[in-house]
Amino acid sequence: MFQIYQNHSIKELNILSEKLIKNGVEFIVLATKEENKLIISQNGNLAIHCGKMVKELAGKLTGKGGGNENKAQCSFPNGQTLEQFFLYLKNTF
Numbered sequence: 364m365f366q367i368y369q370n371h372s373i374k375e376l377n378i379l380s381e382k383l384i385k386n387g388v389e390f391i392v393l394a395t396k397e398e399n400k401l402i403i404s405q406n407g408n409l410a411i412h413c414g415k416m417v418k419e420l421a422g423k424l425t426g427k428g429g430g431n432e433n434k435a436q437c438s439f440p441n442g443q444t445l446e447q448f449f450l451y452l453k454n455t456f
Contacts, residue, residue, distance in 0.1 A: 365392045365453045367446070373400040373436065380404040380434070392452050399445045400438045401426075403452070407433050411456075424448050 364383060368376065376393040383391055384406050394401040401421075403413045414430035421428055421437040424444045428437025439445040 364388050364390070365449070367394045367396060367449060369396050371395050371397065373398050373402060376400075376402050377436075390456060392449065392456075394445055394449050396442050396445065398438070399440070399442055400436060401428075401445060401449060402434070402436045403430070404434045405432075420451070421448055 373395055376395055380391045380393055380402055384404055389406050391404040405411055412432045413435035417428045417435040417437045424447055426437045426439045430436055
């Protein structure tokens with residue numbers, strides 16, 4: 364599931380991602396333009412490390428963040444770089 368929200372906080376998106384994972388969604392990327400932040404979550408069944416992905420890929424677009432195998436969060440200096448990273452993830456996964 365991939366979604367960009369205009370007026371939600373990263374805290375709200377974190378709660379939403381937890382609910383979606385509990386309801387069987389395998390991989391989630393949620394972003395908020397309000398804060399220029401993004402959260403990546405997975406259910407643990409995928410060969411993906413969310414924290415490493417954020418460290419390696421978001422940094423190339425001046426993003427900062429981190430996390431663990433199942434969840435990571437990152438922030439960007441502006442909406443353009445947030446959207447670039449979001450689209451990269453959407454097109455890759």
